[in-house]
Amino acid sequence: MLRLTLAVFIALSAGLFAGADARMYIVDDDGFAQYHSIGEAVAIAADGDTIYVKPGTYREQIVLNKSLTLMPPRGEEGAVNLVGDGSDIGIEVLADGCKIEGLTISDFAGPGIYVESRSNEIRKNVLVDNVHGIFLNATSGNILEMNREEGGYCGIVLLSSSENAIRSNVAEGCMGSERTPGAGILLNAAARNSISESEAKGCAQGVHIVSESRENELDGNEIVDCRHGVLIEISSEENLIRGCAIENATTAIALYAAAKNQIQNNAIVNSTNGIALFSSAENSIVQNRLEKVDAGFMISEASSGNVLADNEIEGFNSGIVITDSPANRLERNLLNDGRLGLSVDGSTEESFDNQILESNQIDGRPILYLYGRSDEVVSGRELSHVTLASCDNCTVEGCSVSNDALFVYLSRGCSILDSVVSDCYGMLVRWSDENEIRGNRACDNRYGGIMLVESSKNLIGENTLCRNDRDGLLLRGSSSNKLISNAAEANQGAGIALLSSNETEITENSVVRNGVGISVSRSSGCIVYRNNLIENEIQAEDDGENLWDWGALKGGNYWSDHSCRGNPCQDRPRAIGNATADYYPFAERDGWARGPKPT
Incomplete structure (x- = not known):
């Protein structure tokens, strides 16, 4: 391990103030330092103190019940590994105003970082193969920035949490299980959170918004190789999905029983389904661009009162499909280079009661509905x-x-x-x-x-x-x-x-x-x-x-493979199937117009 200079070590070991009231502590798992475990330093530290953890491997669980900063020393090389070996929680944050930065947290049977307090800053951490990477429970005002989550069920979970800022994080390989699919970011009963400039790669759901989550904003996120790019369901309302790039999804954006959400200015590429609404009402879907999709927009299961405007679809098998869903309004949508542009169907007359204006076009020609x-x-x-x-x-x-x-x-x-x-x-x-x-x-x-x-x-x-x-x-x-x-x-x-x-x-x-x-x-x-x-x-x-005929007066049909004499013929029927025949076929094409021909 690299050693601090003697002067720095003496200063730290003497507990000199870093500020008016804050102290600094140093932890090294096997070196020349005050403490050899993080828990020892936490126990002695006070609110506002900073604990510097030198690179190494630490097999422990940490509870932050004081407002502490936990991070590696500046300029150190190597990872600070907090390893769970199946323990429940890596770092449990119970005090407000904590800062956690630059740690690698792995192999916990619960969250790598669990937060039940407010106004914390969690930055530049790597969380690997924990059940959840970072879990916020009933909290607000936290900043999660530039963290990387790999594996497990969910990268970041917000449960009953509001007004948190989630930005520039990466979640990869959060597949969960077949029974319980995982997500890069999960919002459950969460409100007014901001998720921006983050990435989800190879997850079951890129972002999953569920259980009456409201007024959350997703802006400028990138989602690649996920089954669902963004999934909004179970009475989640008034969320904004804007400026996101979604690629290689089974369904890029899906709404189930979700209302009054705004899906705006997103780019969807090379996905099976673009944007799908099921039992979802009064959503606004505007200015999105979809390219290389099997189905662009699907609106079904009594999804009503939605607005689709100013969207572009380039390269598709089905552009817009509306099934059993009335009172939707479509205007100024442009569809190019596809097969079936618009399909409206349903089991009742009301299903067809949509406003689809001629400003909608396929390859430059208007749709008349x-x-x-x-x-x-x-x-x-x-x-x-x-x-x-x-x-x-x-x-x-x-x-x-x-x-x-x-x-x-x-x-x-x-x-x-x-x-x-x-x-x-x-x-x-x-x-x-x-x-x-x-x-x-x-x-x-x-x-x-x-x-x-x-x-x-x-x-x-x-x-x-x-x-x-x-x-x-x-x-x-x-x-x-x-x-x-x-x-x-x-x-x-x-x-x-x-x-x-x-x-x-x-x-x-x-x-x-x-x-x-x-x-x-x-x-x-x-x-x-x-x-x-x-x-x-x-x-x-x-x-x-x-x-197959109307008697001798009007006759039957002309058959190119049946020879007979007469218009119509009187004595040579032409069999059709096992139970019927043309008993008065014609000998010539249009023989009924030529007049009778001698038999």
Whole structure:
């Protein structure tokens, strides 16, 4: 060990004053010093004194019940190691105004430093493999600065503590256990604390705010490789998360049953989920930038009254997903270079009652979201997304949808006319009756062309449905619809598919080179006639007893793989499945328009 000069040692051993009332003491585990354990020096010291601990290893537990400073001498090399070997607490701080600096504290079964007093300063310590690094319990006015915590459950814990300053700390590898995940910083029933310029790396949660923690401020923190970057839950309100950088998280920021929090100006990169709200209301999420995320914003489980404004998402699979959550307001959010920009869904009509303004854009084109409108006409627009929800007698005509899809929910009497919904996800009509979808082009979509779900009495006519990744036209749980004069070509699934859709009329459609031409499954009372089925891998399939012709007068369908004579043929049925057949097929394409052909 390095030795103090004789003059300094004499001064310290004589107990000369460092100030008007303060004394200095020196501890060395194996050298020429007053004391060989920290506890011995604490026992003799008085309020305001400083204990200098020389580098070495100290296997003891310290209780600071006086206002003391505990630190290494200036200029000494080597670590001051306080080792617990499984003991409960490293340093227990019970007196106000203590200072702990520059120690390495490890292997305690409880906190490395435990504080139940006020106005303490804890700086530049290293805490390794303790259950918790620094634990503040029912205290305030403390400063925790430039400490490093490694391993264990939590780096820093604030329990029922308020108005503490936590800045420039690093917590790494605080994973906890599978049952009890750890955190870099845990705030439990804590209020008005400031956490700034700190880092969390490889923790289960970077920062965990729980149990009615309120008015805490996180500013300028960096969180990397954590499952949750920031997790706010259990009625924690009015917290501010600002200017944080979160990278490689499973979920960067998550709110569970949390209200009135502000998530502002954060940068989220390369994470599975960006910002997720579950059962959380009246939160403000503004000016955040998300890059390379699977899902940007997720709002679900009756999360209502939230504001998303002026956020940017760059590179995503799902940009904004809202499920069963009404009364949210979205404005001036910019989404670029992604797949599905906006998805709103829910089990009730109220779920769709959100204000989503046209100032929201995907790749520079506005999002059109109409809720509860009547008799509105949208014409000749270039849009990234269209939703009609709970609308009556509205018209979308001559528009193009470039990124998402055209969604129709719970709407009646609407018309979708002569529009292009291609190179996106196609068109979805759900829980909507008596609408007209005519003259549209839905091609090259990442899902399908047009899909009806639980929708009845709609007219789907004269649409072009081609080269979609799934079906050209799919009806699921949708009955009493008419599919007339559509062209379904080169779709990877079926050209036209019915699933649990009864009383459907399919007529005068051209169905060419699809995986399956026309597929009818678990459906009854359907009639399929006067369609051209040409060079489909499977021309048709039907697991029921639906009609594939309308008798000898109107005939059946044209089949490119079935030869017969007559328009329609009278004596050579074309079998479909095991229970039905087209008994009056046509010998020629559009044979019903050519007139009878001699048999």
